[in-house]
Amino acid sequence: MKFKTFIAFVGPSLFMMMLFIAFPLVSVFTQSFYNVQPEFEQVEVETCTPGFPTQTCVTEVKSRPVMDENGNIKTTTHFVGLQAYRDVLEFDRVGAAIRNGSWSQLMTIDFWKALRFTLTFTLFTLPLVIGVGLAIALAVNNAARSLRGPVIFISLLPFIITPVIGSLSIYWLFVGDGILTAALERWLDKDIAMFAQAWTIELLMLFYRVWHVAPFAFVIFYAGLQTVNQDTLESAIIDGANRLERLRYVIVPHLMPLIIFIAIIHLMDSYRVFEEVVGFRSQSHVISLQWLTYDFLVPDDSGNRAISRASASAMLTMIGIVILLILPLRRTWRDHKGSH
Amino acid sequence: MSTPKAMRQSLGLRLGSAGFLAFWCLIAAFPIFWITVMSFKSPVDAFATNPLEVIFGPRTRAGGDGLSxxxxxxxxxxxxxxxxxxxxxxxxxxxxxxxxxxxxxxxxxxxxxxxxxxxxxxxxxxxxxxxxxxxxxxxxxxPILGLTTVHYQSVWVENEFYRNFINSLIVTTGVVTVSLTVGTLAGYGLARSGSNLAFWLLILALIFRALPHSVLVAGYLPVFINSSEILRPIFGDAAPTLYGQPYAVIAVLVAINQPFTIWMLRSFFHNIPTELDEAARVDGCSHFQAFRRVIMPVMWPGVITTGLFSFLLGYNDFLVTSLLLDAQNQTMVPAIAGYFNRETTTTDQVEAIAAAVSITAPLFLLVMVFQRQIVSGLTAGAVKG
CATH class of the missing domain: 1.10.287 (Helix Hairpins)
Structure with a gap:
């Protein structure tokens, strides 16, 4: 295919990606060094109230936003350098926490709290998703043919459900004296509040994410199991390998590329954990990196959005993604070079 | 055909596997099933601690709503x-x-x-x-089974949830059509070109796919809010404010979805033999004519599958739509956040549940009709990519 035709085919898509992905990245990067503030001016205002014998007049200095000719608030943009990053990272508080040797003090700082949760969440869900997905795939492969269709149908439901709604549906089972909390209370014979402390919420979030992603892993592993070489399996049996050894030495190596694929996709997706925080309403206990940026972007009580801090936390989140992607990208690069 | 003796499984293993599968199905379906049941009950029944009361709804029945x-x-x-x-x-x-x-x-x-x-x-x-x-x-x-649709009525009629439904419809239709049009062209181009440039574009797309959406939205927000001033030199006084406009959100979601779409479509186009377009080229077609006359008639399965996933992205999105749309253009998923923010009484909670079930119902139908395409779409990216 000639270069010109290639560009004609790819052009529209490339244009959209550049305009809406690459350009915003650049603008986020520059925004993170600037701060936009409404301009204020000091005005002397004299307010008088009727009194006797003369009216009482009070003169006070008030600050009010400066308006331009269209009635909009004038803003000024300053170059603040790394100030926004400092505001997000809060190194002085980190230093104080480290000097005191207090982990819980460190965990009161939003960014580090979010980073801690995002990383543990990613690392805990990864093996669970792969394990549960593989187990379901093996069980389905073992089941009668007529059962497979309905089982796949039911398994797809948690995968396809809107993430916010999915986490809400689990939230409603446990909130207050929800049906499952009540059952747990009866079983353990003590009062349980699932949403009063961080670790129970995190447990529910882990459960939700595995429930949501395991079907995806299952479908891919199930497709992979259909192509396992039957001859290799038979020769393994002749060599006296038992079921577990066959799983370990024949089936898992065959599925290895798929396991890596799912691991990469899952790392990318669970690093972006966000909907769980919304669905479980956990912002006072547990927050994630993406939620932190979202929270800066939502207008506060006075209607201001902390754009520069949001950009700084977005750039810091990006660094994590780059570290996460280095390994798989190097691998792809080596494969690509090897194929030439 | 009988299985060889060595492959035959012991009773214990078979029971264990079947039991595990049944357990998984229960876990997979239970939360969705339960909120559906809850949404049809009066608030007292919906949050009862006894599961039988939730299912049979004695107080809902006493209120005069029930099924015989x-x-x-x-x-x-x-x-x-x-x-x-x-x-x-x-x-x-x-x-x-x-x-x-x-x-x-x-x-x-x-x-x-x-x-x-x-x-x-x-x-x-x-x-x-x-x-x-x-x-x-x-x-x-x-009547033996308490059941009331009063929450659905108050959600859809009194709270005008249908407006959010229409907005969702506009956004998802836009996302699916635009991203398929742009994506099929790019996917075809990438699949048929073995050049280094194509490889680098795919890697770039992979990196873009990994970006957290909040990073991108942080880039859009200030530009969209001030867009009428930024665009004034080009469009004059007709320059639009992009913030709150459904078409701006459609463009954003299409772009976010592009990396995934082109990867998936590329793997579908890879499966269409090159001989087809070569034959058309020999007959004197240009690349575009070959694409339109020869490839388009055979590409529909892949396009439908990719369209399903674009639909899911547009329909399920919370972050982009909640930040870039204002109140009157809100889609369904962010609108539900408004429900649980003012959730003070149990009636409000059950109404929020009814809204959640309303959002889930179309997805349920989607899986029923397109189960095969969804499965093939999931595996296409993995097995061949």
Whole structure:
């Protein structure tokens, strides 16, 4: 295919990606060094109230936003350098926490709290998703043919459900004296509040994410199991390998590329954990990196959005993604070079 | 064919595997099933601690809303029969009354006609017939299962949830059409070009796919809010404020979705043999003519599958739509956040649950109709990519 035709085919898509992905990245990067503030001016205002014998007049200095000719608030943009990053990272508080040797003090700082949760969440869900997905795939492969269709149908439901709604549906089972909390209370014979402390919420979030992603892993592993070489399996049996050894030495190596694929996709997706925080309403206990940026972007009580801090936390989140992607990208690069 | 003895499994293993599968199905379906049940009950029943009370809803029944045995049996019969009709007879009828060129149109007419007929039958004719039957049936006509649709009425009619539904419809339709149009072209180009540039574009797309969406939205927000001033030099006074506009959100979601779309479509185009377009090229077609006349007729399975995933992205999105749309253009998923922010009484909570179930219902239908395509889409990226 000639270069010109290639560009004609790819052009529209490339244009959209550049305009809406690459350009915003650049603008986020520059925004993170600037701060936009409404301009204020000091005005002397004299307010008088009727009194006797003369009216009482009070003169006070008030600050009010400066308006331009269209009635909009004038803003000024300053170059603040790394100030926004400092505001997000809060190194002085980190230093104080480290000097005191207090982990819980460190965990009161939003960014580090979010980073801690995002990383543990990613690392805990990864093996669970792969394990549960593989187990379901093996069980389905073992089941009668007529059962497979309905089982796949039911398994797809948690995968396809809107993430916010999915986490809400689990939230409603446990909130207050929800049906499952009540059952747990009866079983353990003590009062349980699932949403009063961080670790129970995190447990529910882990459960939700595995429930949501395991079907995806299952479908891919199930497709992979259909192509396992039957001859290799038979020769393994002749060599006296038992079921577990066959799983370990024949089936898992065959599925290895798929396991890596799912691991990469899952790392990318669970690093972006966000909907769980919304669905479980956990912002006072547990927050994630993406939620932190979202929270800066939502207008506060006075209607201001902390754009520069949001950009700084977005750039810091990006660094994590780059570290996460280095390994798989190097691998792809080596494969690509090897194929030439 | 009998399995060789060595491959045969012990009873314990078979029971364990079947038990695990049953357990998984229970876990997979339970939360969705349970919130559906809750949404039809009066608030006291919905949050009762005894599961039987939630299912049978004694207080809902006492309020005068309930189903008798006749209602349940007849209702299930109608549902089962219409499901069977939709899966069996409807495709046959479409096949009989359409020519090859008008299949899509035929399906649209058939689906709309079926939906209208079903709604009239199930919600208008059936209740009248049933109330007559219940009156003469004696003990069989007494309600045994509490069920009320009052929460759905207050969500859809009083709180005007249909506005959010229409907004969702606009956004998802836009996302699916634009991202498929742009994506098929790019996917085809990438699949047929072995150049280094194509490889680097795919890697770039992979990196873009990994970006957290909040990073991108942080880039859009200030630009979108001030867009009328930024664009004034180009468009004059007609320069739009992009913040709050559905079409701006469509463009954003299409771009976010592009990396995934082109990867998936590329792997589908890889499976279409190159000989097809080479033959067309030998016959004197240009690349575009080959694409339009030869590739387009055979690419539909892949396009439908990719379209399903674009639909899911547009429909399920919370972050982008909640930050970039204002209140009157809100789609369904961010709108539900408004519900649980003012959730003070249990009635509000059950209404939020009813709204959540309303959002889930179309997805449920989607899995029912397109299960095969979803599975093939999931595996296409992994097995061949």
């Amino acid at each position: 045995i006749i209602d349940i049996v007849l209702g299930l019969l109608v549902l089962w029969w219409s499901g069977k009709f939709a899966m069996g007879r409807l495709p046959e009828m479409v096949a009989r009354f359409t020519q090859p060129g008008t299949v899509l149109l035929g399906w649209i007419i058939a689906v709309v006609g079926f939906a209208v007929a079903f709604i009239v039958l199930f919600f208008a004719i059936l209740p009248v017939v049933l109330s007559g039957l219940n009156a003469i049936a004696g003990p069989l006509g007494n």
